[in-house]
Amino acid sequence: MEQTYRPVLRRAGRARKGMWETRLKKFPDMHIPIEDIIAEGDKVVCRNLWRGTDRDSGKKIQFGGIVIWRIARGKIAERWAYLEPPKST
Secondary structure (H helix, E strand, C coil): CCEEEECCCCCCHHHHHHHHHHHHHHCCEEEEEEEEEEHHHHEEEEEEEEECCCCCCCCCEEEEEEEEEECCCCCEEEEEECCCCECCC
């Protein structure tokens, strides 16, 4: 079963919201399927695959990513992320 994360803008901070709005304008069909999600102790790790089509060129891209969140008192206390350079598909 493939789960897909679609960015939600209403909770993002102003700078992050602007970043997502720019990305979604350039790649309006952006989808981020979750490949793995693992939780242990106070950390959650998510491995995902970003896929989208450039609105201007029609070029399809994809790249992988990993995000680690540290949870404290039921909220995200820290976040680390790694994204591969985009590849044409």
